[in-house]
Each structure stands twice: as structure tokens, then as C-alpha cells.
Amino acid sequence: MIAKIVCYALQGLEGVPVEVETDASKGIPGYEMVGLPDAAVKESKERVRSAIKNSGLLFPLGKITVNFAPADIRKEGAAFDLAVAVSLLKASEQLVGAHTEDTVFLGELALDGAVRPIAGLLPILISAKGHGYTRFIVPAGNAKEAAYLGGAEIYPVRSLAETVAFLLGSAQIAPVAPKKFVPHLHAGQGADLKYVKGQPVARRALEIAVAGGHNLLLVGPPGTGKTMLARCLPTVMPDLSFEEALEITKIHSVAGTLGEDGIVSDRPSRTPHHTATTVAMCGGGNRVVRPGEISLAHGGVLFLDELPEYKRSTLEALRQPLEDGKITVSRAGGTFTFPARFMLCASMNPCPCGNYGSADKVCTCSPAEIRRYRRKISGPLLDRIDLQVEVDNVPYAALASDERQESSAAVRERVNVARAIQNVRFEESGMRTNAEMGERELSSFCRLSAEGEDILRAAFERMKLSARARSRILKVARTIADLAASEDILPAHVYEAVSYRLGDSLE
């Protein structure tokens, strides 16, 4: 008899239906798998054999052929185990009368018949639902993740025996109850701006950066709290919407970095080490392509500590995703596009010895050394970082003693207001933030008064600003005006924007 069971394979972030066909017939005993399975799928032969035996079921004798259709896509991983086992049982007529049609089976099997969770369940469920499937058998370990799908019957199973009993109707399994999405499950834990002492200048820059979606470069001596500030960035960003959360969860599910909650409710913050390779950063892999750090930071913050220490090629690879908000990775196994709309926050020392501009230490670097150090970051990359701010190590004990530090939530309120203004502004253009403005938008939304133009001209002449610095300053000035709920960009806004022009004076 031939049995057909539906399973799903992952291609990038999309699920692709795969039919597992099993033929068990009389003949010389044998067990073959065809249809472009990779090593891990072929190994499922042995797992499935043991799992069936150890679940008190019968492994059929005779000639068994398992085919994965369509045969032209390569199948990876162990998520097919459950589907193979069920189809084997069905082919050997051990599941007579069971309801297996229109059902998607997902799960990895242990030798004792237990069902193990798999990576990438949510993207598969979302794709399968789009293809019209509404009945799923999934590992109990993935139940939390599955709960956010809604509009489908999802049965969590612990073992193969339980699955068989359920399919034969001798046992009941409660379907996963749909869960409502709550942003910020972990609010109040971890980083918060209220723990950052002092740093009023950097705090302000942080607020502007998030409000306008600008990328941020923190320059300062070691030990001044650059990393701490960067950790606070996600906490200041607007709450995730369910759609955004789902998108982010898909990526993390595929990468297998999804936590206990089954959904990403906080904006992600990724801090790859500076030894990270370009592939680790952008995504890749031998056959199965996995999302890289920039995709894992989608919707959140990518923090690059000690920016000049990263490999130049790795940094240059960030330029296109910074522009497009996505990355396309091409490999032998196919071409995949992952979303990568992240906010870049980078930090660096001001000079090789780290003490340039320090209040209490002496910098021993020559101007040429400092320039060489800063030149490690290419102009085109700096071009995409609108805000460059110095973080200093002035002791603020006296300053801060009577002052209560503002919490992330309070800053977030203001950010939300500024974002709302931008949403109205960009309603028709499909943009979201000021940072995404092009030349056309700059000329229509960032018109300056005569006085404002004079200031910019003076800045150009005095500070030898590059032409590209002009749009950078204009965008930041627009965000500052939005934070002040001002329709026009006032001279004070331009002046403040000019004061974040550090990188240009460095060149």
C-alpha cells in the first residue's frame, strides 16, 4: 500500500510543502529513501525504525521505499521524522481509519519514540496556513510558538505512541489555545536608561536616533558606558506590533534562537563579536541558508562594539542592507532574501590609545595615528550613520546627585509622539522614518528658513563639511524639530544637528 503524508521543508523563511510517500511491499527486505534527502534526513531511517519499535508498534518487513516529493528541492534537518514514521505506519496498515489527510506532521523523533521540537516551526505554520492547511500535529515543545498562529487546529504531541493513539481516536489531545500577543513580556528586566548615570549628551543623541530611525556612532574612551547605552536602545524603541513580532519571530525560529516564550516580544539586540565573519553577519550556510546577525537584529538594534576592529569587508557588506532593509543571499542551494531592517549602533575609541578628549588622561597618539585609526571606517559607511556623538568620562557625581535619571519608558513616550508625526508625513511614500528620506523628500520636508540656510553655509565654510554631511544634518534637524513638535526646522534645531557632526570634523 502507498501512504501519503504532508510535511514542510524550510526554504529561507518560507515553508514549502513536501509529500512523504511510502510504499511497503513484499520482497527482499530493504529500506530506501529517495527524493533529494540530505544526511540528516537519511539518518532519520534509523531514528524512525527505533522509535517505531520502542513505541510498541511494528516496523514493517519487506521492501520499503520512502519518497520525498517534489524531488527537486533539497530536504534538510530532522523535521520529517514524524511524517516518515506516520506514513510508514499507514503504509503497513497500522493506522486504518485514522484521519491523516489534510494534516501537516512536523517533528523530530528520539529513539524512544519521544517527539522533539524543531527549528522554524512558526514560519512553516504561517506558510502552510497560507496554502490552506489548518490541521497540524506539532511537537509539544513548540506549542508556545504555535499558539500565536490562530485560526488553526494545532495538536501538540509528546511521543509517537501518543500521536498514533490520537490518530486512531483512542486518546484525546487538547488543541493549542490561541494566545494574544503582549509586547514587552520582559519589561522591567535588564537594561533601562534609568540606570545610566550622567551622559546627558549621549542620552539626548540616543533619543534623537531612535525617534528618527538614525544610525548612531558612539565615540568615547574605554569604560565610559558606550555598551550600556547601546543596550538601552531597544528599550526606548516603540513597542512591537503583532505583525512585526511575527516577522521577527519567523527569523529567530529559523535560526533556532527562539526563547522560551515562543515569540519575540521585545525588540532584538544583537552584539556580534568583532571576529564575526561576513557570512555570520549577513547570513549563509552550505546548503541551507540561515539568517545572519543583521537579520536576527531585524526590527531591533545591531550593536557593533569597537567598530574599527571589525574586518573591513564585513563592514562594507552592511552597506546594502542598511539601504534596502533586506539581504539577498545566494548559494548553491538557492537564493534567499531575509529581512534586515535594523538600527545600527556602533561604538569606537576616539584614538588608538583611547584617551583623546579624555578629561583626566593624556592622549599619546599623533594626529596621523588618529586619522589612520578613524579611516578604518569607510566614508560610505559613515555616510549612513547620521548621528555621531562623543561619550565622555567626566565624573557626574555632583551633577547627578539631585537629579533622578529618566527611565526608558518616559523617553519612549516622546519617541512615540515623534514617530506619529513621521507616520503622517510619510503616509503616501511608504517610508517610516526621517532617516530614510531621499533628496526629493529632503527638499519638500526639510526646507530651511533663510537663517537656517545661513547657519548651514557657515558650517560648511568653517568646518569644511562634505556635501553628504548636508543631508545628514538636515535629516537630524528634522527629527529634532519633530521631537519638539515643531512644524518648521528652527535655527536652534540646525545648530544642535550641527553639533552631532563629529565624524565630518574627523575626516
Add this chain to the structure above:
Amino acid sequence: MSACSQEARLLVWLAACAPADERARARIAQLCAQGIPRKELEKICLAVIETAQNRVYKGGIAEIEREGEEYLARLAAKGFFAVTLASADYPEALRAIPDPPIALFCAGRRELLGMRKFCIVGARLLPAWAQAAGKAIAGELSRTFAVVTGIAEGGDRAAVDGALPSGNLVCVLPCGPDVDYPAAHAALRREIAKRALLVSEYPLGMRAQKFSFHARNRILAGLSQGVLVLAAGEKSGTLITADRALAYGREVFALPHNAGAAQGVGCNALIKQGAYLCTGAQDIFDAFGMQYEGMPAPSLTPQEERMLAALRLAGEEHAAALAQRLGLPVWEAQAALASLELKGLAVRAGGNQYTAISRR
């Protein structure tokens, strides 16, 4: 170049062949001061050049002259010209020092040789305020003087930045006039050759050497009526320039620094020894008894006035501390400080620290 005298051809070739021969230099200078007796000059040139080239000139002085002519053509092809002790426009101030360069290889505005000159130098590492002050002073001096300096980082750069816009700038190199030193300033060297005056006593292609920096400093001082030292450590090379200026009877000025600041020890020592204390261009004009009306004061908003007053009171201060003092949110303070910086009244010293710049 055909108008070039026989002496000029000899001297150019001599300078090109034996750039470091101080004895020859001294003797030639002596001869030139006496009105150049031709026979003597020819004898010395033949001896020095034969030694330097390590060969015998069978054609005698005529052959040397021909080679000198060729060298002048090479210079001209690269856009340089030569000014020798025999030239009428050789700077008089430089002629007056004990060992003037036999020839100067130049590019750019030849008329600057005849202008009054003032030298601004400073260590390569100098505080941001000194850099800004140097730039401001160079800018104001360049309306009356040609500003003389080197082409290195730091103090030299401040003087170049200040004076280059007006074009009244003379840069003296410690290497051949076509050599980029430091390499990072290659574009700057070409810019100066185009808009101002580039000067070197060394022949084409000669690299900077230890002795050539010292020798160059004597030209800096020799060309100028006065020398301003922006910053100098205890053993800074800029002190050699100041020392030469004293020896040649030129005025020496120095910016005062914080007591104990390593980058200012040399300046403060100069002031102790009697150098003029200089806080702005006015001090220099006063010392030369020159009339000077300052730049028009920029207009400031009341808030900027308060900020400037607070900044002057504090010396060097952090933006946040200034905001606290004036009761402003930090971003308004940042805006006011950026405005002061644009108007040339304040300078960012790194790490969000700001300093006021003297306008007088």
C-alpha cells in the same frame, strides 16, 4: 629663463649638487655680500661641484653652467622656479642671516617673497584651543603679512588653514619642493603651490632628513619679522625656530598655556625669558606698532551671550556642566555652543569639552 644670469646658473647647480654643504654656503654668502667677484665664485663652484659630483669637469665652468641651465629647465618643466642669492627678489630678511640658502626652489606666488612676513609654528600635538587660536591669528595676520610656516600636522596646519584662504602663505619644506612630506598632505602641498608659495632650499626629489628640519627652521625664522609659537613641549623643535629668531634679532611671541600642561612648557618658558605674551592678533600688531581694526564682532542671541560668558569664566568646560550652570536643557546648550563654534568664538576640545577663543 634665458634672462638668467651666469651667477644664477652656477648657484642653482651648486645648491642642487651640495644641499648640505654648510661651509660652501657660508663662503658663497660672504662673497655675495661683497658683490660677487666672478673669479672667486667660479673657483669655489668648480671645487664644490666637482667634489659633490665626484668627477672632473673637463669643460670647466662652461660645462657647469650648461648643467645649471639644464637643471633650471627641469625645474621649470615641473612648475618650479629658482631664486638665488644673486636674484633681485631674494628676500632681504633672509639675506641678512649668517648662512642664507644659496638658492630657494619655489612654486606659486613669487610676489610673496617681497611681502612682510610673520612666522607661526607649533608642535604637532597641540590642544584644540591652541589650534583654533592659531588658525584665527593666522587668518587675521594674513591680511597684512604673508604667514610663514611648515607643512606638518598640528601648529603648521593651524597656520596653513588660517592663511590659505587669503593666499598670503609661505610654506617652507624640509625636503625637495616636489616631495610629499608628510605623505598625507600631498593634496595640501599642491594646493599651496597653486594658491600660495611653496619654498625649499633642497633640490628636486630630496627626502626630508634629520638635519633638514633644523636647517628649515632657520629659514622660517630668517624669512620672518617675528615668530609666534602656538605650543611647544620642553624639547620641541619649534623652540629651535624661536631660538633662531632670537639669534637673528626677530621678535618672539608665545601663547600662554596652563602651568603644568606638557604641551605648553616651552611656550611658558619663552614668556619667562622675555618673549611677548600673545593672546590674539592684536598683540602682534601692537608690538610692530601697526594699526589694526579687529574683525567685526558677530551678532549673538542673549542666550549665546550668556553661554559665552559662562564659557569664558570656566575656561574649559563640559557641555552638560555649562547647561547645568545656565539652567538650560543640554540640547539647547549644545545648540548655543555649536553656534559659538561656527562664529569662531569657541572650540570643541574633544569629549564634549568646549573652550572659548580669545578674539583680541
